Amino acid sequence: MDYQNILSEIKEDILYITINREHKLNALNKDTLAELAEAIRLATNNKVIRGVLITGAGEKAFVAGADISEFSNYSIAEGEELARAGQNTVFDAIERCTKPVIAAVNGFALGGGLELAMACHMRIASDNAKLGLPEVSLGLIPGYGGTQRLTQLVGKGKAIEMITTADMITASEAEKIGLVNYVVPQAELIAKAEEILSKIKLRAPLAITGAIKAINASLSHDVDGFDAEIKEFGKCFGTLDFKEGTTAFLEKRKPVFSGK
Template identity: 60%
Template sequence: MITYENLLLNLENGILTITVNRADKLNALNSATISEIKQAIQQVYEDTAVKGVIITGAGPKAFVAGADISEIAELSEVNARSFSERGQEVFSMIERCNKPVIAAINGFALGGGCELAMACHMRVASDNARLGLPEVSLGVLPGYGGTQRLTQLVGKGKAMEMAMTGDMIPAEEAKALGLVNHVVPQEELMSKCLQIMEKIRTKAPLAVGLVIDCVNAVFNKDENGYQTEANAFARLCASEDFVEGTNAFLEKRKPNFTGN
């Protein structure tokens, strides 16, 4: 059994909630927390009891308000690349996970926190949330994939503006830009995430996982996304859930998907 010092994990009805639990530091990501997130996501990959994930932050102020500046201040050119690549690896694990991952952004999502949220498949923000990549104020830039994912989500021009000015944007603007999917009052944040997750859980799990693969393929320069889609479509047509889903539709009943 893994013991976590910086995360709280709660599995209920197949939904694993991962809470970054450093409220006194506004849930800032240090190396230990990054390592724990990697362990937790590896657990998601391996545990068949986990059907979906919600990632959030402890307390009412912050999702994750950046990385631990005291650690960043100690970096040199010699170890900075490995520092960046390690975070990229962990966030790519989230992005590639074949189970849905939703970021419940309950406050500030800045720097590494914004990067963590963008690695999730969807983002739901409370109305007090603020998002941004302020790294240029420290003389660096986003190192956990932020320049890439922000551009994918909001487009080149706005990504350039946000990353070069370091400005924070409010939740409603983030929604208008496509950076977050929904904005709700803070007290409704987790219920909204659970509502979305429960809707996804009524669908075929294998199909949901392959949707994630296909959408991610759009941004993989080494992959033909159309071929990935065709391969996934063919694979699903050989699944038990395909038979169940089509039969249920024709018989006018709810399907009972098993993930096979």
């Protein structure tokens, strides 16, 4: 796919995705969401890719929100379909991606931008980042999973406060409440995300996939998370990586995993 709104590059088995609408503070429009959906499909299906790093172009914004001009005249049915399509093809797809996805939050992450970051498995923020869900200021509520994922990450009370006041919080406050994993100077943001992904790349790929599936199951109302863990644990015993990992441990050497 020839991308117009994102930049996509695979380096050392990592897919780098950059929302490339700096003049619009990387706001999400329909075309950008479609390109993100395609990039995440690529990451999920390409065996070479071991992880994904998502960030925004420039130093001002990760994603400053959705492109309001596209839906300001929508009906109830159109609004519901907008949220449903976005959740299914992009936000839920990121969360379900079997490769670890890290958001490198460089500046403003507001509305759909914070929802995008929360859909990722981990979040690293630059020290100048500002995060928030200001939708109630527009007569809306978050529609891309924001009410659900924010509650999961920071708890009900803090989620209600952030959403109903529409206040932005600083990166340090976001780290304090568990919304982001780390806060670093902006110049070190990508390097910190790469450091984490480099550690993950040393581990067994199929085990990483199983762990992500089991952890996601813990938050699903339709799945028994403990049973999902048992099944994923069992699957590991049928992999060559399990044999390599246990053999390397017994031989007191570093394992070399094949992803098989």
